[in-house]
Amino acid sequence: MNQWRNLGAPSIQLPTLPSLHSHLSRSSGTTENFAIECRNLSYSIATRHGKLRPILNDCSLSIPSGQLWMLLGPNGSGKSTLLKVGNILAGLLNPNGGFLRVKKPRSFVFQNPDHQVVMPTVKDDVAFGLSRFNLTLEEIRSRVEKSLDAVGMYDYLQRPVQTLSGGQKQRVAIAGALAEACKVLLLDELTTFLDENDQVGVIEAVKSTLANSNDITALWVTHRLEELKYADVAVYMEDGKVVMNGDASSIMDFVKARQAVYIEQINSY
């Protein structure tokens, strides 16, 4: 059973920060317009020596519905962990403090395309998660077709999944989430194993899905600076913290400046 299809876990409201929560409600009137909202979120793991090791430290983000946000940062900065905490469903991870709300239904799509598809054909794969809803065959067919159309994979309806490229598998996985009426897509480095064509195909599929829906939101983890131009907002993380968020060009400048400092340090040794 692939986990990305599990939907419907409750939003969590963590026990701390009552004053901050009431401040949010007061200042914005409502927080309902945010698809993902976290405030001062922390997550630690217990080490073998019984100590707590912080992985996420005081992270705050408010992502409005309908937007594509990208999460960048060096290896180990906590990007995937933040996404997994946002996925809370199936008890994947439990944060230790802060406030988190993620709109439902939400789906998590993983890095490796071969872990996304489970059924023999494209249409069966997209229909797979719909069996637990009380839908007629006609409704299932309509949802499968519409969601494949949304990611540009309608013509592949009958194709055996093993004949698809990595990027096409990722798009089928996203179609599966859309068929289940997913409102939040949590996308973890989907383009890592893809060639340039597939990379562009996947990100453009996500972008056009959001543009045509208005209320689907995506949080996209990436290492690729060239993908930033698709983002409404980009977030840079370091050492488990959100260091900065802003438009693509300001984050690009920031990352390049960070890289320049790093290279200078290496060269000075």
Ligand SMILES: Nc1ncnc2c1ncn2[C@@H]1O[C@H](COP(=O)(O)OP(=O)(O)OP(=O)(O)O)[C@@H](O)[C@H]1O
């Ligand atoms: N279950 C775990 N047990 C121990 N350490 C963990 C666990 N999960 C994450 N970590 C550590 O937390 C830190 C953040 O990991 P995470 O995978 O979130 O980083 P990332 O920014 O997504 O990295 P990358 O870009 O390499 O994928 C890393 O140092 C990682 O080793």
